[in-house]
Amino acid sequence: MRIIVHKAKCQGHARCWAHAPDIFMLDDEGYILPGDVEVAEGDELLASRSARSCPERALEIDPTPAARVESGVDQPKVGRV
């Protein structure tokens, strides 16, 4: 599963981070870092719940399996593309 981050829509509510600080990373101002978020197996429920908590609708859930990341690239447990 992947969370598509619409960075321009993020207004720093940080609800995603409040739910899952290990999945959603913030910059020094408290806004989400750019780049979509690959969600590790087992974290899907938490990640989608966090995405659904965004008041701005800045996070979009893409249910495609994480395997969509280019083959041959080592995939971190929770990574960014």
Place this chain on the structure above:
Amino acid sequence: MATNPVPDHVPPEMVRNFSLFTSPGMLPTPNGDPHAAVACVHAGPPIFYSPFNTRDGRGTWVITRARDQRRVLQDAETFSSHRSIFASALGENWPMIPLELDPPAHSVFRSLLNPLLSPRRVRVLEAAVRERAIALTERIAASGTSCDVMKDFTFPFTVNIFLRFLGLPDHQLDTFVGWANDLLHGDYVKRPAAARTIVAFIDELASVRRKEPADDFMTFVVQAQVEGRRLTDEEVRGIGVLVFVAGLDTVAAAIGFDLAYLARNPKDQEWLRSEPDRIVPAAEELLRAYPTVQMIRVAKKDIDFEGAPIRKGDYVSCATMIANRDPAEFESPNTIWLARPDNRHAAFGYGPHRCLGSHLARREIVIGLEEWLARIPAFRIKEGTAPITCGGHVFGIENLILDWS
């Protein structure tokens, strides 16, 4: 107060007799529930015109759906936030910063201030917040079996934190609360007087911090640089005044509404007390149910919005308390469900002007409820008393006497 004439471009059928200031339940009301009272607009159209919907009696369009409020508040190109809400009380025209700046100038100041109130920064402030909540609740628990929540707890709690943040001494707390009260709820004499007093105070504080820097917010502001230059006196004032008025009574009112709800709903009260981990999500639901602020934007150009002919210069109201009761956004919006999932409420607004202090406000509410519930046993509204609620630009509650005898 006289109502302004409805502008010619507003179709008469789009005018409704609704106002956050004068509708039933908005004026000071014993045992009132102004949030439930405004939810009635969801039986009507998504947008209508209210002929009297600001403190000074101006008409506004009223956006009722959360989805449409998001559209308005996210679109700063079309809907400006500059209306000198504070300066206009003085017959002047300067923006509170960053609230009344539009992008791109807004983004410059917002980036300057964001790190001071980021979620991570708030974690550092948290120890002092909790210490204060513990001291107050211990004192209340030790001194009897009832108290006036706003006077004895929520104001001394939230205003103290805010004064510490600004770098101000605690002994002036009552003075500041008095100014804020006059500014927000005063008449046409008290309001400008309070506004003048606050401006003079902020100007003086800025001048002191220029000469004697301290480890506080005003020192940061007077030393800060944007685009390679120091801030102007007007910018420093715009920031100081905004922080002053935004921080003073919104959180205190929120905690007051929350405790009033819990006093009337003993099962929910016990549900939180028995399992304090439930307080974090419950605070979100209480923010949804009892938000305190109405956002107003000014149309920068003509736009037809959901069938309404909004014209340049029109005011557009996005009241958080209306969005948060939208049945299209929240299942059973008038039911308070402390474990509500996917709670994307609008208590802190949408778009670039999302409340800068939201992370601190959230922690104050959570910590305030945690420490209150930890020390005060099953409480209720004191028999023979009635809390008084009011609507308006900022919703409020007073005379909240709780009893646990």
